[in-house]
Amino acid sequence: MAIAEQDGNASGYAAPETNYINNGYGLKSWLLTKDHKRIAVLYMISISIFFAVGGLFAGLIRLELLTPQGDFSHSDTYNKLFTMHGVVMIFFFLVPSIPATLGNFLVPIMIGAKDLAFPRINLLSWYVYIIGGTLGVIGILAGGVDTGWTFYTPYSSTYSNSNVLIVAFAGFLAGFSSILTGLNFIVTIHTMRAPGMTWFRLPLFIWAHYATSIIMLLGTPVIAITLVLMMLERAFGFGFFDPRLGGDPVLFQHLFWFYSHPAVYIMILPSMGVMSEMIACISRKRVFGYEFVAFSSVAIAILGFLVWGHHMFLSSQSTYAGMVFSVITFLVAVPSAIKTFNWTATMYKGSIVYNTPMYYVMGYLGLFLVGGLTGLFLSNMGLDIHLHDTYFIVAHFHYIMVGGQVMGYLGGMHFWWPKISGKMYPEALGKASAVLVFLGFNLTFFPQFVLGYMGMPRRYHSYPDEFQILNVASTGGASVLALGYLLPGIYLIWSIFKGANAPQNPWGAKGLEWEVADTPPTTFNFESTPVVTEEAYQYGPIEEH
Amino acid sequence: MAADHVDHHEHHPHGLAHQFEDMAQQKESVLLGMWSFLITEVLFFSGYFLTYLVYRTQYPVAFAEGSHELDITMGAFNTVVLILSSLTMAMAVHKSHEGSKNGTLGYLIATFILGGVFLCVKYVEYSAKFEHGLVPGLAWHPHGEHSPQLALFFSLYFGMTGMHALHMIIGAGLLIWLLVKTAKGTYTAEYNAPIEVFGLYWHFVDIVWIFLFPLLYLLGRH
Amino acid sequence: MAEHHNSPTVGTYLAVFSALMVLTALTVWAAFQDLGPYGDLVAMVIACTKATVVIVFFMHVKYSSRLLWLFVGAGFLFMLILFAFTMADYASRGWLGAPSSYYLSIQ
Numbered sequence: 125m126a127i128a129e130q131d132g133n134a135s136g137y138a139a140p141e142t143n144y145i146n147n148g149y150g151l152k153s154w155l156l157t158k159d160h161k162r163i164a165v166l167y168m169i170s171i172s173i174f175f176a177v178g179g180l181f182a183g184l185i186r187l188e189l190l191t192p193q194g195d196f197s198h199s200d201t202y203n204k205l206f207t208m209h210g211v212v213m214i215f216f217f218l219v220p221s222i223p224a225t226l227g228n229f230l231v232p233i234m235i236g237a238k239d240l241a242f243p244r245i246n247l248l249s250w251y252v253y254i255i256g257g258t259l260g261v262i263g264i265l266a267g268g269v270d271t272g273w274t275f276y277t278p279y280s281s282t283y284s285n286s287n288v289l290i291v292a293f294a295g296f297l298a299g300f301s302s303i304l305t306g307l308n309f310i311v312t313i314h315t316m317r318a319p320g321m322t323w324f325r326l327p328l329f330i331w332a333h334y335a336t337s338i339i340m341l342l343g344t345p346v347i348a349i350t351l352v353l354m355m356l357e358r359a360f361g362f363g364f365f366d367p368r369l370g371g372d373p374v375l376f377q378h379l380f381w382f383y384s385h386p387a388v389y390i391m392i393l394p395s396m397g398v399m400s401e402m403i404a405c406i407s408r409k410r411v412f413g414y415e416f417v418a419f420s421s422v423a424i425a426i427l428g429f430l431v432w433g434h435h436m437f438l439s440s441q442s443t444y445a446g447m448v449f450s451v452i453t454f455l456v457a458v459p460s461a462i463k464t465f466n467w468t469a470t471m472y473k474g475s476i477v478y479n480t481p482m483y484y485v486m487g488y489l490g491l492f493l494v495g496g497l498t499g500l501f502l503s504n505m506g507l508d509i510h511l512h513d514t515y516f517i518v519a520h521f522h523y524i525m526v527g528g529q530v531m532g533y534l535g536g537m538h539f540w541w542p543k544i545s546g547k548m549y550p551e552a553l554g555k556a557s558a559v560l561v562f563l564g565f566n567l568t569f570f571p572q573f574v575l576g577y578m579g580m581p582r583r584y585h586s587y588p589d590e591f592q593i594l595n596v597a598s599t600g601g602a603s604v605l606a607l608g609y610l611l612p613g614i615y616l617i618w619s620i621f622k623g624a625n626a627p628q629n630p631w632g633a634k635g636l637e638w639e640v641a642d643t644p645p646t647t648f649n650f651e652s653t654p655v656v657t658e659e660a661y662q663y664g665p666i667e668e669h
Numbered sequence: 670m671a672a673d674h675v676d677h678h679e680h681h682p683h684g685l686a687h688q689f690e691d692m693a694q695q696k697e698s699v700l701l702g703m704w705s706f707l708i709t710e711v712l713f714f715s716g717y718f719l720t721y722l723v724y725r726t727q728y729p730v731a732f733a734e735g736s737h738e739l740d741i742t743m744g745a746f747n748t749v750v751l752i753l754s755s756l757t758m759a760m761a762v763h764k765s766h767e768g769s770k771n772g773t774l775g776y777l778i779a780t781f782i783l784g785g786v787f788l789c790v791k792y793v794e795y796s797a798k799f800e801h802g803l804v805p806g807l808a809w810h811p812h813g814e815h816s817p818q819l820a821l822f823f824s825l826y827f828g829m830t831g832m833h834a835l836h837m838i839i840g841a842g843l844l845i846w847l848l849v850k851t852a853k854g855t856y857t858a859e860y861n862a863p864i865e866v867f868g869l870y871w872h873f874v875d876i877v878w879i880f881l882f883p884l885l886y887l888l889g890r891h
Numbered sequence: 892m893a894e895h896h897n898s899p900t901v902g903t904y905l906a907v908f909s910a911l912m913v914l915t916a917l918t919v920w921a922a923f924q925d926l927g928p929y930g931d932l933v934a935m936v937i938a939c940t941k942a943t944v945v946i947v948f949f950m951h952v953k954y955s956s957r958l959l960w961l962f963v964g965a966g967f968l969f970m971l972i973l974f975a976f977t978m979a980d981y982a983s984r985g986w987l988g989a990p991s992s993y994y995l996s997i998q
Contacts, residue, residue, distance in 0.1 A: 349716030361806020708966035
C-alpha cells in the first residue's frame, strides 16, 4: 500500500529541533502567543470542551425521548436542554469548528505566509470566544435558557423567565469572535500569498475558507444587531418587535435568518474544503474541474444570502416572497451538486488509498448527499407545510451540519494530525472510529426522517406511543455515535505521548504544508518565503508505486 | 511544489510587523482589514435601518409626530460638528503622511474636542427626552392616539443614536491612545497606518450620522 | 492594490467640506418645503450624496485600488439585499386578498 511505503521512505526525515510546539514553554507562552498554529491548538482544546458539553445535552435529550412519557425531565427542563444543545453546538462548536482550528493552522501555511495578517486580532478572537463561552456556561449554571437557539421574539424578549440576556450576549460575543477570524482570513488570502501563488493555484481549502469568511463578514453583524435589539427590548422595555406597539415579531425572524441561513453554510463550506484536499490526496489525482469547485464555494456563499425566507414559509411571510425564496433555495442545489459530482469524478479511476481520511471522505459523501437531497424537500413550499417543525427538519440539518461539518472536522483532524502534532495515530482505530461514526449517525438520524414525515413535532419531551420504536433506534444510534466521537479523542491524545514520530509528508500529499513546511511546522512556518511554480494537486500517479 | 526561495529582507523598517514582507504589504493589509471591518459595521447598522424602514412605511403619521418632538437645531448643529470633525480627521491623516508630528497632534486634538462637543449636545438632548417622558420602557408618558407607534419611533431613536454614540465613545478612547502614541513620536511619514485606519473608522461614524439626521429629525417635518 | 495612492490636497478637503455644508443646509431647507411624496426621496438622495462624497474623498476610495471599490460595493450590495427581500415580503403581504394575521392585528 502506498501509505506504508511512504512511511518507509520518509523514515530518514530529520525534523527540526525547534518547532512551534517546543518553541517556548509554560502557560504564558501559550496564552499570550501570536502564532496562528498555537492559537489553532487553543481553539482545538476549547472547542472540544464545548463539543463535549453540547454532546452531553444531546445525550440527555435522547435519554428523555427513549420513552413516550415525559418521565426523565420536566417539560421546562427539556426546553432548556434542547436550547442549550443548540446554542452550545452552533455558536461555540460548529461555527468556529473547522475555520478556527484547521483553518487557523493551515491557511497561512497553505498560501506560503509566516502568519495571518493580524496575529493579535487572531488571539483576541480566541479571548472573545472564551469570554463568550464562559458567559454561556454561567448562563447554563444559573438555570439555563429555554427559548430555542433561535431566540424568537416575543417569547425571548417578553415572556421567557430564563437567562436570555446572558446567553444571547454570549452568542453575540461568539459572533464577534467569528467576525475577527473571517476578517483575518479575507485579508490574509488577499495580501499574504507567496510569490507565484495565484488565485487559481490556491488549494480548494483556501477557496472554501474565503467563501466562509465572506459569510462571516457580511452575515454575522446582522445577527449581532438582531440580538442587540432583542436584548434592548428585554432589558429596557424598548419596543422593536413588540406587537403591542405595532411591532412585528416576523421582522426579528427576517433579521435572524439573514445571518443564520448563510451561517449554515459556515457550518458546511469549510468541511467541503477539507474534503477537496483529502479526496485529491487519496485518489492521487488533481481535483476534477478545479475552477468549478472553487467558484461553487463562492456561489454557495452568495446564494446563501438570498434564501433565508425558507425558514419563514409558515411565519405569516407573504406567499409571493416565499415563492421567490423557494425558487432560489432550489438553486443552492446546483453548486452543491457540482461539488459532489466533481469529487466523485476525481475519485473515478484514481488510485484510491484506503486510509482513515478516505473512510471519512466516503462517510461524508453519503451523509452530505442525504442531507442535501432532503433539503430539496424542504425548499418546496407546499411540502414544507407538512414537514415544518417536525423531526424531518431536525434530521435534515443534522445530516448537513453533523454529517457534513463534523465528518469534515474529524476527517481533516486525522488527515493533518501528523502535521499538527508531529505524531502518527493508530490507523486501525482511526478506521474503526470512522465506521462507528457513520453507522451511529445513520442509526440516530435516519429514523428521525421517518418520525418527522409521520408528523412527530420537534421540541416536545413526550410523544404518542407508536413513535417509540423509532425513537429507541435513534437513542441507540446516539450511543454508538458517542462512542465513535469518544474514540478519536482518546487515541489522538494517546498518540501525542506514545505515537510514532510523523515524517514530513506521511500521505505523499501535495501542498506547501506537506512538501515545504516541517513536521511539526516551525514558528514562522518556512525558513524563507516559498515560491510556487505549479498548480495545486499535481499528483503524479507513477511515482508512488 | 516550490522550486526556489526568496531571501528574507535583512533590514527591518520601523513599524513593520514580523509577518509582513515589506511596508507596502503591511499597509495594504491594514487598509483592507479596516475596510472589511467597516463592511461589517455597515451591515450591523443596516439592522437598525431596516427596522426603521419597515415601521416608517407602516406608521408614517406616528413617525412624523416623532420627528416633531426632536430638536432640529441641535441635530443640525451636531451634523455640522461631526462633518467638521471629519475634516480635521482627514487633515490629521494628511499631516501624518507629511510626517508633521505637531500638525497631526493638533488636528487629532481638534477631532477629539469636536467629538466631545457632539456627545455633550447628545447628552442635553437625551436629558430633555427623559424630562418629557419620551423614553420607552424607562420614562414613558402616553402621547395621544399614536402613542404605541411613537414608542416604536423613540425606541429606534434611542437605539440608533445610542449605538452611534457608543461608536463615538469608542472612537474617542482610541483617539486618546493615538494622541499618546503621536506625542511619543511613534508615527512617521512612512509608518502612519494606525492614524489612517482610525480616520476611516471616524469617517464611517460620520456617515452613519449623515443618515440618522434626516431619518430621525427631518422626514415628515413640513 | 499595491500601487501607492496619492493623497488628495488640502484644497480638495476644503472643497469637500464646503459641499457637505451646503448639502446639510439644503436638506434642512428641503425638510420644511411641501414636496409631497418626494420629500423622503429628496432627503435620502442628499444623504446618499453626502455619504458618497465622504467615502470617495475623505476615505480615499477615489485614490485606492479596484479591490477596495469591490469591498465597499459588496458591503452596500448586501445591505440592499437585506432591505429588498425583507421589504418584498412586507409589500406583497395581503396580495392574496386575505390579509395576513399580522395585518389584522394592527388594523
